[in-house]
Amino acid sequence: MSPLPGYLVLSSFLFAIGLAGALIRRNAILVLVGIELMLNAANLNFIAFWRFSEHPEALTGILFVIFSIAVAAAEAAVGLALVISIYRHYKTTNLDQVNRLQG
Amino acid sequence: MSFSFSLIAAVTAAAAVAAVGMRNLVHCVLALTLAFAGLAAAYLQLGAQFVGFVQILVYVGAVAILIVFAILLTRGSESANTPMLSKGWISGVLIAVLVLGVLIYALASSSALPRGIPPAPDIAVRQVGDALMRRFVLPLEIVGLLLTAALIGGVIIAMQEPKKPAASPEQGRAQRGPTDPTTHSHP
Amino acid sequence: MSETLDQIFVLLKHWLVGLAPAAWQPLLSPLVSIAAIILAFASLFALTTIMERKGLGRIQNRLGPNRVGPFGLLQPVADGLKTLTKEDIVPRAADRAVHFLAPLTLVVPSLLVYAVLPVGRNMVLVDFDAAVLFFFAIGAATELAIFMAGWSSRNKYSLLGAMRAIAQMISYEIPLILSAVTVIMAAGSLSTVEIVQKQSGYAGWIPNWYVLTPWGFAGFLLFMTAAAAESNRSPFDLPEGESEIIAGYYIEYSGFKFALFFLGEYLGLFAISGLGITLFLGGWHAPLPFLEFVPSWAWFFAKLLAIIAVFIWIRGTLPRLRMDQLMNFAWKFMLPMALINILAAGIWLRMSPGMARWVVCSLIVVGPYVMLGRGLAQGRNLEKRRYRFAE
Numbered sequence: 191m192s193p194l195p196g197y198l199v200l201s202s203f204l205f206a207i208g209l210a211g212a213l214i215r216r217n218a219i220l221v222l223v224g225i226e227l228m229l230n231a232a233n234l235n236f237i238a239f240w241r242f243s244e245h246p247e248a249l250t251g252i253l254f255v256i257f258s259i260a261v262a263a264a265e266a267a268v269g270l271a272l273v274i275s276i277y278r279h280y281k282t283t284n285l286d287q288v289n290r291l292q293g
Numbered sequence: 294m295s296f297s298f299s300l301i302a303a304v305t306a307a308a309a310v311a312a313v314g315m316r317n318l319v320h321c322v323l324a325l326t327l328a329f330a331g332l333a334a335a336y337l338q339l340g341a342q343f344v345g346f347v348q349i350l351v352y353v354g355a356v357a358i359l360i361v362f363a364i365l366l367t368r369g370s371e372s373a374n375t376p377m378l379s380k381g382w383i384s385g386v387l388i389a390v391l392v393l394g395v396l397i398y399a400l401a402s403s404s405a406l407p408r409g410i411p412p413a414p415d416i417a418v419r420q421v422g423d424a425l426m427r428r429f430v431l432p433l434e435i436v437g438l439l440l441t442a443a444l445i446g447g448v449i450i451a452m453q454e455p456k457k458p459a460a461s462p463e464q465g466r467a468q469r470g471p472t473d474p475t476t477h478s479h480p
Numbered sequence: 481m482s483e484t485l486d487q488i489f490v491l492l493k494h495w496l497v498g499l500a501p502a503a504w505q506p507l508l509s510p511l512v513s514i515a516a517i518i519l520a521f522a523s524l525f526a527l528t529t530i531m532e533r534k535g536l537g538r539i540q541n542r543l544g545p546n547r548v549g550p551f552g553l554l555q556p557v558a559d560g561l562k563t564l565t566k567e568d569i570v571p572r573a574a575d576r577a578v579h580f581l582a583p584l585t586l587v588v589p590s591l592l593v594y595a596v597l598p599v600g601r602n603m604v605l606v607d608f609d610a611a612v613l614f615f616f617a618i619g620a621a622t623e624l625a626i627f628m629a630g631w632s633s634r635n636k637y638s639l640l641g642a643m644r645a646i647a648q649m650i651s652y653e654i655p656l657i658l659s660a661v662t663v664i665m666a667a668g669s670l671s672t673v674e675i676v677q678k679q680s681g682y683a684g685w686i687p688n689w690y691v692l693t694p695w696g697f698a699g700f701l702l703f704m705t706a707a708a709a710e711s712n713r714s715p716f717d718l719p720e721g722e723s724e725i726i727a728g729y730y731i732e733y734s735g736f737k738f739a740l741f742f743l744g745e746y747l748g749l750f751a752i753s754g755l756g757i758t759l760f761l762g763g764w765h766a767p768l769p770f771l772e773f774v775p776s777w778a779w780f781f782a783k784l785l786a787i788i789a790v791f792i793w794i795r796g797t798l799p800r801l802r803m804d805q806l807m808n809f810a811w812k813f814m815l816p817m818a819l820i821n822i823l824a825a826g827i828w829l830r831m832s833p834g835m836a837r838w839v840v841c842s843l844i845v846v847g848p849y850v851m852l853g854r855g856l857a858q859g860r861n862l863e864k865r866r867y868r869f870a871e
Contacts, residue, residue: 193298193410197335198400200302204309204328206393211313213385214378219318219363223325226356227309230332233348241339246414249424253432255344256425259351260436264443266356270363271451277367319631323578326624342610346617354620354653358646361627365643418609418670 197238204231218273218283222266229262298338305331318364326357340413343421482773489516489777490602513605517594524784525746526556532792539796566735571633574732578632583733583740586625589618590747596672597754600764600777604673611672612664615755616657619710622748623649626719626729629741633732641728644803645719649710651810656706656752658818659699662825663690663759672755676763685769689762694841695825698849700760702818704787707756709810711749714795718803753787754780813852820848 208227211220233255240251277283308331311324329352336345425433484491493516497509530545530553537544546552570579596611598604608614623646630642664670667678681688690696709716720728730741757763761783764776801809824844831837 193295195400196298196302197339199397200306200335202393202396202400203306204332205396206389207306207309207313209392210386210389213388214382215313216378217318219360219367220313220321223321223360224313226325226352227312227328230329230352233344234332234335237336237339237341237344240341241414242411244411246411246416247420249416249421252341252344252416252421253424253429255341256347256421257429257432257436259344259347260440263351263356264440266359267443267447268450270359271447273363274366274451283367320578323624323628342608343613346610346613349617350613350620354617354623355650358623358627358650361631362643362646365631365639418613419668 194238194242197234201231201234201238204228204234216284218276218285219270221285222269222273225269226262226266229258229265233258298335301331301334301338305335319361322357322360322364325360326353329353329357340416342416343418482775486601486775486777488775489600510605517599517605518591520599521594521747521750522743524750524781525743526560528746528750528788529559530555531788532795535789535792536796539793560739563736563739568735568737569732571635571732573634575632575634578628579732580737582625582629582632583737583744585628586622586744587740587747589621589625590744590751592618593751594747594754597751598673598676598758598763599754599780600775603764603777607671607673610670612660612670612675612755612759615672615751616653616660619748619752620653622744625744629733630729633729635732637725637727638729638731641719641725641731644725645712645729648712648716648719648806648810651807652706652709652716652814655702655810655814655818656710658815659702659706659821660755660759662695662699662822665822665825666690666696666829672758672763676758676765679762680765682769687762687765687767689760689765691760691762693828694838694845695821695828696760698817698821698824698845700756702814702821703756703760704753706814707749707752708791708794709806711745711752713749713791715798715801716806717800718806749788749791750784753784753791756787757783808856813856816852817849821845 205228208224208229208231211224211227213224215221215224236251236255236258240246240249243251273283280287305328308324308327312321312328315321315324329348333345333348333352336348493509493512496512497505500508533555534544534552544552545555548554548558570576593615595605596608596615598607626645626649627642630638630640630645633639663675667675669675669678679687679689686692691700708714712719720730730738733741757780764780766772766774766776766779824841827844828837828841831840
């Protein structure tokens with residue numbers, strides 16, 4: 191029995207936690223934290239399937255994760271810039287109060 | 294299931310729970326960093342050396358610091374008595390539990406699990422670089438473009454708005470007056 | 481004879497491990513190496529503190545510590561005893577857990593990176609494929625420790641110091657890594673052992689070190705400048721600027737925790753200087769062929785001490801930069817120069833050996849250097865300052 195299920199369960203758990211964080215927290219920054227956790231959970235799945243696949247020398251899993259990390263970094267930078275911009279406009283990062291479409 | 298994996302999994306899962314569940318935002322980010330480090334350890338255990346170190350370099354060294362900066366710039370670490378959960382948090386929890394249930398169900402009925410353990414792949418960093426420069430060169434270029442766009446976009450979004458228009462930060466604060474709890478910390 | 485002397489620490493370790501029962505040996509072998517590394521670099525730390533205080537005293541026309549032991553050489557022992565017996569004060573408002581963890585998270589990564597530094601022939605703790613990447617990845621973790629220290633103290637000076645330190649370290653990390661990329665391109669490997677291996681041998685009298693190429697020379701200067709900034713050394717010591725923000729992120733630390741910060745900072749400096757030696761200065765190789773009888777580890781530590789001496793000299797000579805100067809220097813000078821340097825290294829590796837590539841690569845490095853320097857100096861009043869009131 192390979193340890194693959196262990197990694198998959200861990201990854202599912204992380205994904206659910208990230209989803210819960212993104213849905214239930216009020217602060218915009220913590221919503222981003224939840225999204226980062228979900229992305230990381232997906233990355234763990236890629237690496238686990240790469241390791242226990244028939245042809246690990248194809249490197250597809252690893253390269254997908256590298257690109258995913260780069261995209262996640264870009265996402266974090268733009269997302270946090272947006273949060274700062276929102277804060278400057280509304281004086282809050284509480285998502286329940288940021289509900290007007292027009293400034 | 295080996296002892297080291299159980300340890301890594303327990304630490305990572307606990308850190309992830311702490312990252313979304315703690316009240317103080319800075320504590321959340323520190324827990325998140327621990328979760329990132331735990332994931333990096335999991336990658337190393339799976340034999341993906343390069344990805345493990347890139348994970349530490351990018352997430353612990355850059356993303357966590359970025360989030361910390363955002364927290365301090367938005368003064369979020371001082372929100373002591375505002376409620377921390379959003380209005381519809383019960384439905385959020387329900388959705389998350391539902392998703393977890395579906396994922397676990399799909400895992401339990403999956404055909405991929407009973408496979409044996411293949412021999413550990415010995416992947417040199419040179420091979421990863423080779424693949425990046427030959428087979429995956431187009432995605433690499435696109436990611437480079439994306440990162441440049443994100444850099445410029447981030448700077449433009451976060452740049453100070455011009456002072457002249459009516460919705461400048463100073464005026465907004467003056468209109469709200471000193472009773473507003475979010476405004477009194479600016480000297 | 482010189483062979484034995486060269487390998488004396490390796491032989492000593494094998495002998496020591498051989499004394500233990502066979503079952504323990506795989507566990508004991510790395511432990512002995514780790515103990516040796518910690519011992520060597522901790523005593524280097526002690527030596528450096530006394531060297532630094534003496535040297536700075538020399539530069540500033542005073543004596544420096546000269547009371548404890550002969551020539552004041554036992555001063556580090558006295559300092560160590562003092563910090564150990566001091567009261568450990570934690571501010572009442574501080575975040576206790578984070579305040580406690582911060583010095584540990586600084587020292588542990590600083591020690592971890594020594595695992596990949598080859599300090600002599602066959603003297604490296606682990607030799608693996610991604611060693612340089614490991615070094616930078618673990619080194620990046622110290623930024624978080626500095627933030628933890630500054631934030632958890634609940635002191636505006638320490639928070640200011642931490643924010644300065646993080647902004648500075650993030651900005652200078654980019655030129656640091658980019659200037660190391662040139663060597664990785666030339667050596668074709670991320671393994672420190674292999675990089676040192678590639679720099680062995682001599683062309684006539686001249687060693688095959690990467691610093692003795694146009695891109696290597698520029699890369700070495702960029703690397704050491706970024707290294708000084710990365711380890712918060714003067715003239716980049718804004719994070720702890722005593723005259724403006726008292727001591728930066730470790731104001732609220734006392735006793736042994738303060739000593740840990742001090743230790744972590746110096747360990748980081750040694751590690752990054754050691755990496756600079758490994759990447760550009762030929763690691764443990766001798767500079768001249770007839771000097772090869774001197775043991776390899778002696779060369780490594782001689783180079784390390786020389787670099788530390790230069791750092792002390794710079795600290796005694798240059799004034800502290802301003803924050804905007806610091807950022808401008810990183811983003812408008814170091815980063816473009818590092819990128820151009822990568823281009824120069826690429827062209828160097830493509831061209832056939834000979835005079836032509838020396839000329840081309842030197843021009844590629846020197847031209848932008850002059851242009852960038854002029855561009856940065858433009859519009860800035862760099863003449864001798866005239867005092868309006870004091871004349």
